[in-house]
Amino acid sequence: MSAASKDTALRTGAIARAVIYSVLIVFAVFYLLPLFVMLVNSVKPLDEIRQGNMLAFPQAFTIEPWIQAWGEAQIGVQPTGLKPYFVNSLVMVIPAVAISTFLGAINGYVLTKWQFPGHRIVFGLMLFSCFIPFQIVLIPMARILGLLDLAGTTSGLVLVHVVYGLGFTTLFFRNYYDAFPTELIRAATIDGAGFFRIFRRILLPSSGPIIVVTVIWQFTNVWNDFLFGASFADFDSQPMTVALNNLVSSSTGVKEYNVHFAGAILAALPTLIVYVVSGRYFVRGLMAGAVKG
Amino acid sequence: MAFLEINRLHKQYGAVEVLKGVDITIEEGGFLVLVGPSGCGKSTLLNTIAGLEGITSGEICIDGKVVNDLHPSKRDIAMVFQSYALYPSMSVGENIAFGLEMRGVSKADRQKAIEGVAAMLQIEHLLKRRPGQLSGGQRQRVAMGRALVRDPKLFLFDEPLSNLDAKLRVDMRTEIKRLHQKLGTTIVYVTHDQIEAMTLATQIAVLKDGVLQQVGTPDEVYSKPANMFVADFMGSPTMNLIDAKIANGDGTLAVEIPQRDRSLSLPVPQPPSSLQSYSGKSVVLGIRPEDITDLDGADPKAEHIAQAPCSVEVVEPTGADTFVVTQLGGKEVTGRMRNATGLSVGEDVPFAFNMGKIHFFDPATELRIA
Ligand SMILES: Nc1ncnc2c1ncn2[C@@H]1O[C@H](COP(=O)(O)OP(=O)(O)OP(=O)(O)O)[C@@H](O)[C@H]1O
Ligand SMILES: [Mg+2]
Numbered sequence: 008m009s010a011a012s013k014d015t016a017l018r019t020g021a022i023a024r025a026v027i028y029s030v031l032i033v034f035a036v037f038y039l040l041p042l043f044v045m046l047v048n049s050v051k052p053l054d055e056i057r058q059g060n061m062l063a064f065p066q067a068f069t070i071e072p073w074i075q076a077w078g079e080a081q082i083g084v085q086p087t088g089l090k091p092y093f094v095n096s097l098v099m100v101i102p103a104v105a106i107s108t109f110l111g112a113i114n115g116y117v118l119t120k121w122q123f124p125g126h127r128i129v130f131g132l133m134l135f136s137c138f139i140p141f142q143i144v145l146i147p148m149a150r151i152l153g154l155l156d157l158a159g160t161t162s163g164l165v166l167v168h169v170v171y172g173l174g175f176t177t178l179f180f181r182n183y184y185d186a187f188p189t190e191l192i193r194a195a196t197i198d199g200a201g202f203f204r205i206f207r208r209i210l211l212p213s214s215g216p217i218i219v220v221t222v223i224w225q226f227t228n229v230w231n232d233f234l235f236g237a238s239f240a241d242f243d244s245q246p247m248t249v250a251l252n253n254l255v256s257s258s259t260g261v262k263e264y265n266v267h268f269a270g271a272i273l274a275a276l277p278t279l280i281v282y283v284v285s286g287r288y289f290v291r292g293l294m295a296g297a298v299k300g
Numbered sequence: 301m302a303f304l305e306i307n308r309l310h311k312q313y314g315a316v317e318v319l320k321g322v323d324i325t326i327e328e329g330g331f332l333v334l335v336g337p338s339g340c341g342k343s344t345l346l347n348t349i350a351g352l353e354g355i356t357s358g359e360i361c362i363d364g365k366v367v368n369d370l371h372p373s374k375r376d377i378a379m380v381f382q383s384y385a386l387y388p389s390m391s392v393g394e395n396i397a398f399g400l401e402m403r404g405v406s407k408a409d410r411q412k413a414i415e416g417v418a419a420m421l422q423i424e425h426l427l428k429r430r431p432g433q434l435s436g437g438q439r440q441r442v443a444m445g446r447a448l449v450r451d452p453k454l455f456l457f458d459e460p461l462s463n464l465d466a467k468l469r470v471d472m473r474t475e476i477k478r479l480h481q482k483l484g485t486t487i488v489y490v491t492h493d494q495i496e497a498m499t500l501a502t503q504i505a506v507l508k509d510g511v512l513q514q515v516g517t518p519d520e521v522y523s524k525p526a527n528m529f530v531a532d533f534m535g536s537p538t539m540n541l542i543d544a545k546i547a548n549g550d551g552t553l554a555v556e557i558p559q560r561d562r563s564l565s566l567p568v569p570q571p572p573s574s575l576q577s578y579s580g581k582s583v584v585l586g587i588r589p590e591d592i593t594d595l596d597g598a599d600p601k602a603e604h605i606a607q608a609p610c611s612v613e614v615v616e617p618t619g620a621d622t623f624v625v626t627q628l629g630g631k632e633v634t635g636r637m638r639n640a641t642g643l644s645v646g647e648d649v650p651f652a653f654n655m656g657k658i659h660f661f662d663p664a665t666e667l668r669i670a
Binding site for chain 2 (some may be wrong): 200
């Protein structure tokens with residue numbers, strides 16, 4: 008009797024698993040399809056794309072579109088390709104991510120371990136910034152950038168992204184540090200460590216997972232941002248996303264779809280790499296708060 | 301000259317008053333144990349001594365110096381926390397030496413200090429490990445090592461043993477006692493385990509709702525509890541507190557316990573001086589379970605044993621002793637019997653009351669009648 012029921016339990020388990028896996032595979036294929044289309048068509052000559060069948064593998068393989076997209080395509084007025092804009096994006100993203108992550112960590116540290124009267128209100132206001140749509144701040148931000156003499160510069164974009172990212176980074180670190188035992192801070196205080204030393208020696212070494220989460224989050228957001236880049240950047244500080252848009256929507260000549268595909272992949276590559284390299288920490292970091300209790 | 305002196309200490313969190321005028325002094329080399337029920341303010345008191353919490357009013361002196369406004373690191377104290385608070389990202393050795401490092405002690409001297417402490421606590425083989433790779437008892441030792449290495453004037457312990465299993469707790473208790481005897485450093489120690497309090501303390505301070513109930517040697521607190529709260533709190537099983545009346549029969553006082561059929565009258569051989577004024581009035585009679593025994597088990601040195609038959613209601617063998625519960629004055633009363641073989645529930649047997657060790661409390665003020 009018990010053997011029989013165990014048997015059926017196993018069998019239904021197997022069937023259920025088969026169903027689940029089939030569904031998952033279908034979804035995976037579905038989500039990978041666009042990437043597949045982009046990849047395949049970015050290595051085809053243009054006439055092959057024109058013949059139709061976007062899903063077919065290339066008959067004549069070529070990396071010419073990639074070279075075009077990276078270094079030769081006409082963007083704006085000059086045939087520079089995406090390369091300089093890629094560099095622009097990097098120069099903007101790296102400081103923006105580093106500064107907003109660092110400030111978020113300090114904020115989280117203060118809001119949990121050095122609480123001051125009204126800390127809840129301050130945190131509430133910072134959280135509020137997570138929910139303000141980008142469009143609302145465009146005009147005041149433009150005014151402030153003008154006042155600071157940062158309009159149209161990479162530094163200005165960095166500032167915008169730091170300000171906008173601070174709500175999220177603070178939220179991440181605050182929740183993470185909230186679970187961090189206060190007794191450790193007290194022990195270190197008695198041991199004679201001050202504000203920054205406690206932060207650097209006690210909290211930071213334990214912050215790996217949340218730093219990864221924050222960096223991925225910020226990197227993806229800042230890299231993928233289009234609106235701020237389009238609104239506040241000059242020609243020489245335009246990020247990759249804006250340049251890609253200019254490339255794709257340029258009205259002169261024929262639409263070189265293969266080059267566009269290659270460019271789009273180039274634009275998505277850094278976030279893909281960041282995610283693949285540290286994705287498992289991302290999941291782990293998001294879980295950490297839940298498990299710690 | 302007291303080493304640690306706390307005068308009229310008040311501590312408020314917003315509108316909540318947690319410590320309500322605490323006065324304590326300890327001599328150098330003393331071992332003060334703070335006990336009290338959960339939430340009575342023990343940790344808060346310890347944290348104010350450490351300087352981790354500010355105080356609302358009052359004064360704290362360590363070694364003749366007012367430390368009210370001194371930063372925790374400048375008070376020359378070391379603290380062992382309930383959770384041990386070991387820095388998770390540092391090795392055991394680094395944990396122990398962190399305080400020295402912050403004080404600018406050279407690497408060579410730190411190494412020497414680590415080795416000395418590790419040898420004393422027998423944790424040499426653990427120095428390279430991370431706290432996460434240690435057992436509870438080992439973490440406890442490391443936490444003590446971190447406190448010892450700085451050779452402070454004052455040690456503060458906040459329930460250091462409460463996370464250990466029963467056997468380890470007893471071992472570590474002995475070890476702490478030995479360390480104290482060896483080093484002679486003044487210690488303030490918080491616990492709510494009263495056996496820990498009795499075995500370790502030179503002074504016990506009993507706290508309730510932020511008010512100090514009694515400070516005294518373990519013996520004083522145990523055998524002369526200042527009020528019913530202390531009487532009830534110290535000792536396990538707790539002291540029996542029975543509603544009774546004082547009767548005055550030609551100069552000799554007796555305590556009468558009302559029973560259903562007849563009231564039980566026990567002579568009071570050495571009445572406290574002010575008990576006379578209670579004759580005819582209600583009192584609360586306190587008597588510890590070990591002072592209610594079977595006839596054979598009565599303390600042979602006790603001079604005043606009163607006998608009375610009581611009916612057995614519950615028998616709880618614990619191994620060495622058997623606790624027997626009966627009813628007196630409408631309350632459950634526990635006695636501690638040496639030999640309980642043949643006791644059966646519902647039976648009337650003679651109980652021996654050690655009348656030399658009874659306590660009286662005023663039912664209104666709950667204070668000891670001395
Ligand atoms: N930061 C705070 N804000 C408000 N009230 C607090 C704060 N910290 C402690 N209290 C209150 O002060 C009282 C004393 O707390 P404390 O931690 O000193 O108790 P305790 O005697 O150590 O208890 P336990 O034995 O459970 O550790 C408690 O009622 C607690 O709720
Ligand atoms: Mg406590």
